[in-house]
Amino acid sequence: MPELPEVETSRRGIEPHILNRTVTDVIVRQKNLRWPIPATLKSQLVNQKIRQVERRGKYILLYTDAGTVILHLGMSGSLRILKQSVPPEKHDHFDIFFSNNKLLRLRDPRRFGAVLWTKKDPLKHKLLCDLGPEPLSNDFTAEYLFAISRKRSVAIKTLLMNSHIVVGVGNIYANESLFSAGINPKRAASKISLNRYQQLVNSVKSILQLSIEQGGTTLRDFTQEDGKPGYFQQTLAVYGRTSEPCPVCGKPIKKISQAQRSTFYCSHCQK
DNA sequence: CAAAGGTCCTGCTCGC
DNA sequence: TGCGAGCAGGACCTTT
Known part of the structure; x- marks a missing residue:
């Protein structure tokens, strides 16, 4: 489910319910996620107040x-x-209970997610310390992408999805951003001009920003039991539209595989 | 061989 | 030769 817009929307959704609240209990039903949930988490967390709810890339802190x-x-x-009375379902692996009779529940059928604990600055944690800039920050610029790509032979789409280059651009938005910028996803990152990187950076920022705004409207109420995400109902130009007409030129959208992920693009509009 | 919104880890190649 | 960077592929899981 989550690309950066949904993670940010989730962060905004949970923040008002848990900020400055005290943890009263922690329940781990399935500890085997991407990594095991630390056995000591409950003893560390109970009686603590949540002081900040932040996001770095797709990690919520x-x-x-x-x-x-x-x-x-x-x-x-x-x-x-x-509410704490809501019974867990099959893939509800993890709960944090709070003093306001609410709980924060993680559901994750595929179990690729993670729940970890660190005592040090989380931005120095192994998983976070080498992340690239936030795409919506002023650190993510055409000059930055241009410089970092000079010796990269990988396809631009693969580069764009590399969280050590820039965080938060998942498969949907890599596809959509490249379409919007008119860049062929297979193009070697080293063979893209500064001007075209400017187009790409503009596209990434505007598409992510728009998606966050849409996610914000559809995911506003996290107190409801079915907080289903709805932002991806938005009109996507190419993602998932194999063989459909390109919204610009009408030629059929192509689907290929890159780095074991699906790529959708228009071979006429994207060079 | 099915594909799905993620990304870490391993092992290889290449260039200095 | 040794070392680091870059890169491809595999791995982790369940549901439709």
């Missing part, structure tokens, strides 16, 4: 005075705020 919970939603994870 719950800061307390004792340490920080690092959450990742993987491919299929979602977070809900629920």
Whole structure:
């Protein structure tokens, strides 16, 4: 489910319910996610107040005075705020209970997500310390992408999805951004001009920003039991549209595989 | 061989 | 030769 817009929307959705609330209990039903949920998490977290709810890339960070919970939603994870009386379902692996009779519940059928705990600055954690810039920040520029790509033979789409280059651009938005910028996803990253990188950076920023705004409207109420994401109902130009007409030129959208992910593009509009 | 919104890890090649 | 960077492929899982 989650690309950056949904992770950010999830962060915004849970924040008002848990900020400054005290953890009263932690329940782990299935500890085997991407990595095991630490056995000591409950003893570390209970009685702590959530001091900040932040995001770095697709990681959500719950800061307390004792340490920080690092959450990742993987491919299929979602977070809900629920009353404590709501019974868990099959893939509800992890709950944090709060003093306001609510709980934060992680559901993740494929279990590619993660729940970790660190006592040090989470931005120095192994998984976070080498991440690239936030795509919506001023650090993500055409000059940056141009410079970092000079010796890269990988396809631009693969580069764009590399979280060590820039965080938060998942498969949907890599496809959509490249279409919007008119760049062929197979093009070697080293063979793209500064001007075209400017187009790409503009596209990434505007598409992610729009998606966050849409996610914000559809995911606003996290207290409901079915907080289903809806932002991807938005009109996508190429993603998932194999053989459909390109919205610009009408030629059929092509589907190929790159780095074991599906790529959708228009061979006429994207060079 | 099915594909799905993620990304870490391993092992290889290449260039200095 | 040794070393690091870059890269491809495999791995992790369940559901439709």
